Amino acid sequence: MNKIVEKEFFSENVCKIVIDAPEIAKSRKPGNFVIIRLDEKGERIPLTIASSDVEKGTITLVVQRVGVTTAKLLAMESGDTIHDVAGPLGKATHIERVGTVLCAGGGVGVAPLLPIVEGFKKAGNKVVTVLAARTKELVILEEQMREFSDEVIVMTDDGSYGKKGLVTAGMEEVIQREKVNLSVVIGPAIMMKFAALTTKKYNIPTIASLNTIMVDGTGMCGACRVSVGGKTRFVCVDGPEFDAHQVNFDEMLQRLGAYKKEEAEAYERYLKTVQ
Amino acid sequence: MENIAEYLKEERSQPWRDELRKSMKAKERTSIERVHMPEQDPEKRSHNYLEVNLGLTEEQAITESHRCLDCPDPTCISGCPVGINIPKFIKKIEARDYMGAAVVLKETNALPAVCGRVCPQEVQCEASCFYTVKLKKPAIAIGNLERFAADYERNSGNISVPEVAKHNGIKVAVIGSGPAGLAASGDLAKFGYDVTVFEALHEIGGVLKYGIPEYRLPNEVVDVEIENLRKMGVKFHTNFIIGKTATIDDLRKEGYEAFFIGSGAGLPRFMNIPGENHIAVYSSNEYLTRINLMHAADPEYDTPILKGKVAAVIGGGNTAMDSVRTAKRMGAERAILVYRRSEKEMPARLEEVKHAKEEGIEFLTLHNPVEYEADEQGRVNKMRLQKMELGEPDASGRRRPIPIKGSEFDIDVDLVVVAIGVSPNPLIPHSLPDLKMSKWGTIIVDKETMQSSIPDLFAGGDIVRGGATVILAMGDGRKAAAGIHKYIQEKVASK
Ligand SMILES: Cc1cc2nc3c(=O)[nH]c(=O)nc-3n(C[C@H](O)[C@H](O)[C@H](O)COP(=O)(O)OP(=O)(O)OC[C@H]3O[C@@H](n4cnc5c(N)ncnc54)[C@H](O)[C@@H]3O)c2cc1C
Ligand SMILES: Cc1cc2nc3c(=O)[nH]c(=O)nc-3n(C[C@H](O)[C@H](O)[C@H](O)COP(=O)(O)OP(=O)(O)OC[C@H]3O[C@@H](n4cnc5c(N)ncnc54)[C@H](O)[C@@H]3O)c2cc1C
Ligand code: SF4
Ligand code: SF4
Ligand code: FES
Numbered sequence: 001m002n003k004i005v006e007k008e009f010f011s012e013n014v015c016k017i018v019i020d021a022p023e024i025a026k027s028r029k030p031g032n033f034v035i036i037r038l039d040e041k042g043e044r045i046p047l048t049i050a051s052s053d054v055e056k057g058t059i060t061l062v063v064q065r066v067g068v069t070t071a072k073l074l075a076m077e078s079g080d081t082i083h084d085v086a087g088p089l090g091k092a093t094h095i096e097r098v099g100t101v102l103c104a105g106g107g108v109g110v111a112p113l114l115p116i117v118e119g120f121k122k123a124g125n126k127v128v129t130v131l132a133a134r135t136k137e138l139v140i141l142e143e144q145m146r147e148f149s150d151e152v153i154v155m156t157d158d159g160s161y162g163k164k165g166l167v168t169a170g171m172e173e174v175i176q177r178e179k180v181n182l183s184v185v186i187g188p189a190i191m192m193k194f195a196a197l198t199t200k201k202y203n204i205p206t207i208a209s210l211n212t213i214m215v216d217g218t219g220m221c222g223a224c225r226v227s228v229g230g231k232t233r234f235v236c237v238d239g240p241e242f243d244a245h246q247v248n249f250d251e252m253l254q255r256l257g258a259y260k261k262e263e264a265e266a267y268e269r270y271l272k273t274v275q
Numbered sequence: 276m277e278n279i280a281e282y283l284k285e286e287r288s289q290p291w292r293d294e295l296r297k298s299m300k301a302k303e304r305t306s307i308e309r310v311h312m313p314e315q316d317p318e319k320r321s322h323n324y325l326e327v328n329l330g331l332t333e334e335q336a337i338t339e340s341h342r343c344l345d346c347p348d349p350t351c352i353s354g355c356p357v358g359i360n361i362p363k364f365i366k367k368i369e370a371r372d373y374m375g376a377a378v379v380l381k382e383t384n385a386l387p388a389v390c391g392r393v394c395p396q397e398v399q400c401e402a403s404c405f406y407t408v409k410l411k412k413p414a415i416a417i418g419n420l421e422r423f424a425a426d427y428e429r430n431s432g433n434i435s436v437p438e439v440a441k442h443n444g445i446k447v448a449v450i451g452s453g454p455a456g457l458a459a460s461g462d463l464a465k466f467g468y469d470v471t472v473f474e475a476l477h478e479i480g481g482v483l484k485y486g487i488p489e490y491r492l493p494n495e496v497v498d499v500e501i502e503n504l505r506k507m508g509v510k511f512h513t514n515f516i517i518g519k520t521a522t523i524d525d526l527r528k529e530g531y532e533a534f535f536i537g538s539g540a541g542l543p544r545f546m547n548i549p550g551e552n553h554i555a556v557y558s559s560n561e562y563l564t565r566i567n568l569m570h571a572a573d574p575e576y577d578t579p580i581l582k583g584k585v586a587a588v589i590g591g592g593n594t595a596m597d598s599v600r601t602a603k604r605m606g607a608e609r610a611i612l613v614y615r616r617s618e619k620e621m622p623a624r625l626e627e628v629k630h631a632k633e634e635g636i637e638f639l640t641l642h643n644p645v646e647y648e649a650d651e652q653g654r655v656n657k658m659r660l661q662k663m664e665l666g667e668p669d670a671s672g673r674r675r676p677i678p679i680k681g682s683e684f685d686i687d688v689d690l691v692v693v694a695i696g697v698s699p700n701p702l703i704p705h706s707l708p709d710l711k712m713s714k715w716g717t718i719i720v721d722k723e724t725m726q727s728s729i730p731d732l733f734a735g736g737d738i739v740r741g742g743a744t745v746i747l748a749m750g751d752g753r754k755a756a757a758g759i760h761k762y763i764q765e766k767v768a769s770k
Contacts, residue, residue, distance in 0.1 A: 023520050037477060043569065043577040044477075068577055084477040086514035215569070215578075218475050218516060218702060220541035221561035225552060232545060232552060237702070251552055254653030258554045262579035 002085040005058055007078050013065040014111070014140040015074050016050070022057030024049070024087050030119040031093030031209070031241060033112070034059065035217040037084040038072055045069045046214045046236070048112035049088060059085075062111040062141065067263050068270045075274070089217045090240045093207075095119040099126065099181035102174050102204070103149070104195050106132040106167050109187030110141050112209055112240075114148075116184055121148040128153070128174050132167035132191065136160040167191055168198045180204050185244055186211070189256055193249035200245050208244035210235045212252060213259070226252050283352070286363055287345065295366050296345050305406075309413040310339045317633040321603050324489045324572070327630055328392070331416075336423040340369040343415045346405050351417060354403030356750040357383045361400060365420055377428035378435060380421060385461040385749060386454065388429060388496045391422025393487060394746050395624045429499050436506045440467035445763060448473060448531045450517045450703065453481020454745045455537030455736025457504065458752030459759075463535075464507040466760045471531075472509060475516040475702075478568060481539055483745070485568040486560070488597050490604070491627075518706030523732070532766070533731045533759045536718065537752060540737035541700040545693055546589070550647030554654040555581045559594045559694035566601055583690025585609045587658055589644055590694035591621035596628065598692040599636050607690065610636050615643040615663050615676040641665070643676070645683060647691065658688045699738050707732075717741045724758030725751055733758050 006018035024034060033048045052059045065071050076082075093116055101120045105113035110131060121127045129149040133139045134157045146152050154162025155170040163170065167187070174180060175198075183206040185195040192208045199206040212224040212235045219237035226235055227248040233239065286292070313329040314320070320327050331339065343365040351361045360379055367376035380387035394400075401407060401414035428434055445468050449460045452474040463470045478484045480497045505511070517523065523534060543558035545551050562580075565571040571580035586602035588595050591614035603610040612631070614621060617640050621628060632638070641663045648657035662682035665674035699716045711719045711728035718727055718734040725733045735751025737743060 023515070027520060027525075041570070041576045043579075084514050086475065086477070086516060086520070088519055089516070215561060215564055216476065218541070219700060220543070221564050222543045222545070222558040223561045225545075227552060232547065251653075254554060254649075255552065257652065258581065258654075259579040262581075266577065266579070 001081045001083060003081050004076055004078050007076070010062070010144070011140050012137070013074075015063055015065075017061045017063055017073065018058050019061065019082060019085060020057060021059045021085050024085065025052040025054050025057050025059050028052050028059065028088040029092035030095060030115045031090065032088035033090050033217075033240065034061070034085050034087030035089060035214065036073075036082055036086075038069060038076075039083050042072075042083065043069055044084075044215055044217070046089070046211070046217060048115065050111065050115050051118070062114060064108050064111055064140065066108060068266045071267070071270060086217065089236055091238070093119060093241060095123050097124045100179060101125045101127050102130070102171060102180045102183040102199075103127060104130040104132070104167050104171055104183065104185045104187070106187030106191040107138075108211060109185075109191070109209070110145075112211065113184070113186045114141060114144055116186075116209070117145060118148045120184075121150075126150050128180075130155060130167055130170035130174070131162075132156070132170065132187070134158065166194070168194050171195060171198050175199070175202050175204065182207070183244075184209070189249050189253040192244060192247070193253070196244035196247070196249070206244035207241050208247055209240045210242060210247065210252065211240070213256060226255070279358070283349065283360065286360065287347070291370060292345060292363075292366055295369055299341060301344055304342055304344055305410060305412070307338060307342045309342065310335045310416055310419065312416070312419050314630075317630075317635070320490065321600070321634040324604060326493055327490050330426055331419050331423045336368055336420060337371070339416050339420055340365050342406075343369075344405060350403045350405060350408060351400045351415070354400040356399065356744075356746045357753065359383050359400075359421075361417055364424060365415065365417070368420060368424060373424055373427040374431065374433070374435075376424035380424060381435070381437065383753075384746075385458045385753075386497075386500050386745075387421050388425035389454070389483060389492060389500070390746050390749075391418050391420075391425055392492050392496070393624075394418055395744060397625050399746070429496070434499065434503060436503055437461070437465055439464055439507050442469065442508070443467040444469060446471070446529075446531045447533050447535070447759060447763075448526050449535045449537065451475075451481060451537040451539055451736070451738075452479040452511065453537055453539050453736060453748060454483060455539075455738075455748035455752040456481070456535065457500065458749035459535045459537060459735070459756045460509045460752075461504055461507065462753050462756030463759065464504065464509050466756070468763075470509045472511045473515040473517050474511065474513045476568065477513050479511055479513065481537075485564045486594065486597070488563065488567055488601055490600070491597065516702065518702045522706055527731075532763055534733065535752070535755050535759060536703055536727075536732060536734040536738055537736045537748070538700050538703050538738045540697040540742045542698040543693070544696045544698060546644070546695060548644060548646055550649060550655065551693070553647050553649040554652065555583065555689060556647060556655050556691040556693065559588075559590070559598045559692050560697065562598055562692045563594075563601065566605070572605060580605070581690060583607050583688070585611070585686075585688045586690040586692065587611045587613055587644075587686075587688045588692040588694055589613050590696070591616065591623060591640075592694065592696070593623045593627060595692075595694035596623045596631050598694050600627075600631055600634060602690060602692065603634055603636060611639050611688075612636055613639045613642050613644060613660065615641065616673060617641055617665060620673040641676070643678065644691075654689065655691055656687060656689060657685050658691065659683055659685050697737075697742055699741055703738075715741050721758075723754070724761065725755035726758050726762065730762070733762075
């Protein structure tokens with residue numbers, strides 16, 4: 001049982017949640033995630049640890065509402081308890097000083113990108129961040145990203161905010177104008193696929209943090225498996241970060257859709273219960 | 276060994292046993308037919324998750340207990356990895372002292388209700404029974420009787436809590452709450468240690484909870500045993516991953532004097548054939564975990580699971596059998612077991628094979644998948660199979676399967692579960708660079724004390740054996756508890 005000690009909405013669908021978890025706070029490193037289960041009947045979902053406070057014994061999550069579990073989590077209040085929080089899981093991000101780092105995030109990927117942007121900035125890199133969304137309302141964490149980025153470029157599909165275009169257009173713009181030593185991309189599989197293709201053209205080493213479906217998060221089930229360089233790897237223990245140029249994003253994209261129908265039905269049912 | 280033989284002899288010569296032996300002629304005993312445990316109707320049970328085996332009635336248990344000859348040299352005991360005093364507990368049943376029978380079981384086995392249900396008796400105790408070896412008749416139903424006595428005790432609501440030595444305040448950590456960890460923690464508590472079990476998942480029980488299905492081993496049976504350990508003072512810490520949440524070193528700093536690692540063999544193997552990452556191709560661990568641990572079959576729970584009309588399960592062990600029977604229960608019209616050797620080589624318990632067949636599971640032996648195809652959404656829709664034939668025996672003594680070239684053909688499937696085995700979970704070894712490991716990724720230990728290459732670290736169960744049985748894991752746990760006890764006593768003495 002872990003208590004929610006603080007909650008703050010960044011936008012309608014994105015919320016910062018601070019949870020009491022002293023042991024995890026102590027051992028976590030940037031890039032690690034936790035698996036949480038809200039209640040006895042809940043599913044286990046992975047969420048990146050955005051930051052932690054060892055003294056207070058808390059970890060901070062930034063959660064975007066996409067389906068039942070994230071919606072239920074966002075509806076919880078300070079003082080409520082989460083039944084299970086397990087972690088820190090996954091390998092830590094390999095953060096070092098490389099020069100200029102181009103970070104690109106879209107959709108659900110923006111939240112897990114935040115601690116990485118912070119990490120690279122604090123390690124003395126120049127960080128340029130590209131945030132992409134379909135439309136203005138869906139741009140999240142811009143302010144938080146600005147805090148740790150030398151520059152933030154916002155891209156929207158419909159041009160309602162920032163520049164009109166896809167994330168790759170924003171990335172190209174930076175690559176054309178200056179030397180980029182490393183790129184980090186996190187977002188929907190389709191976005192990561194095209195972002196990786198873009199950096200590959202310019203031979204820029206690129207890391208993708210994969211957000212596959214998970215169950216245990218300890219390497220026991222294989223739900224999270226992806227093909228990297230033709231080999232099957234488990235995202236929860238071998239990742240979540242991999243060489244983006246080696247990842248089979250098409251396969252990952254399909255596997256992410258495994259429960260689309262079930263998830264949509266569950267969300268409908270959930271909406272009925274809260275209305 | 277000498278004193279065990281002495282002890283057994285002494286026990287056997289007690290007046291009550293003498294009397295029982297004399298009460299019926301051996302010939303009469305051997306002429307009784309072996310009982311058959313009542314079961315749920317196959318058609319009905321293949322649509323529910325209730326236990327298949329219903330347990331012996333009191334009358335049946337008594338009849339069966341009469342068959343046992345209370346042999347002067349009870350060979351059955353040598354077939355039991357934890358050396359249960361089998362004739363003694365069976366004679367307690369014959370004397371209608373069922374609670375007494377349960378006490379005998381618990382002298383050496385912390386989870387008799389579990390073992391009575393899941394032990395592969397036909398290759399263990401029952402294989403060495405006088406009836407099997409000498410009389411060439413069906414063995415005494417030792418497992419069924421064990422289950423009877425343990426269930427009787429549990430249902431009496433009056434479970435005996437083993438006596439615990441005076442608390443010595445010395446902290447010992449047990450990592451993993453499967454049968455190895457539970458057995459170790461029980462014995463360590465008996466010796467008086469302050470025992471904490473750390474478990475990565477949100478439930479206690481390891482494979483007993485996430486792997487073996489409810490219709491074979493109800494969770495309630497396991498929970499009662501865990502409750503008993505709690506009563507003995509064992510503490511449980513769930514959602515705690517050793518090597519991640521804290522390292523062994525962190526725990527040393529917190530004052531833990533010794534460690535037992537029972538982290539199991541939780542890494543699923545795949546065949547690495549094309550299409551194995553398509554949607555609806557599961558590892559058995561994922562498939563069973565979703566259903567058993569996460570209750571995905573129950574609409575009240577949030578975890579989703581894909582259902583199939585034609586489900587194929589690859590493998591021939593208990594895990595494969597559990598997966599294919601589960602797929603049937605999840606509504607598959609055809610549930611097919613695909614195994615590359617013949618039925619004779621299947622490592623699964625005989626009873627499970629029999630039950631599976633009764634439930635309408637199709638057996639496709641001497642076949643092996645070589646490729647999967649998928650529909651536009653990426654969901655598996657075809658499996659290419661290759662026929663196999665048996666060659667010379669391999670290292671395991673089983674005849675080696677050899678592919679028959681050009682024999683490939685396709686069948687339509689929409690759910691596949693790969694149950695071809697597991698490897699040891701590498702999380703802990705990775706966090707301990709000095710730990711000596713075998714090339715199979717198992718922890719190397721001393722066979723008597725279960726001590727690893729790091730003196731305060733002991734290990735047992737699947738992480739040492741690379742996949743075995745519940746009772747072997749428990750046997751290891753008990754040996755390790757004794758090893759830890761000796762280690763700590765010596766350490767304290769030398770201080
Ligand atoms: C290592 C890791 C770290 C993550 N960190 C964060 C984080 O810090 N903040 C955050 O908000 N989310 C994060 N995610 C994603 C998060 O786990 C999913 O959003 C969550 O599981 C969705 O659960 P749900 O029940 O609310 O939605 P569901 O009902 O499960 O899904 C709703 C929709 O979201 C899509 N979806 C489901 N799972 C994922 C996924 N893993 N990635 C992308 N799309 C998905 C589905 O296709 C579906 O369309 C992370 C995922 C991983 C693997
Ligand atoms: C589906 C299935 C059916 C089976 N059927 C039978 C049967 O009928 N009869 C039989 O005798 N055997 C059967 N077996 C085999 C038997 O279950 C195993 O041999 C036995 O459970 C091994 O016990 P264990 O204690 O070593 O490990 P496990 O039962 O695997 O338990 C290990 C525990 O350690 C935890 N853990 C792992 N890493 C960490 C960590 N770093 N920190 C904290 N905790 C950790 C895991 O989460 C797990 O709970 C079956 C196995 C399966 C999978
Ligand atoms: S524990 Fe297993 S092997 Fe031992 S007597 Fe019981 S059923 Fe037989
Ligand atoms: S060998 Fe068989 S008959 Fe003899 S004591 Fe053991 S169970 Fe009874
Ligand atoms: S989530 Fe189960 S193995 Fe990665």
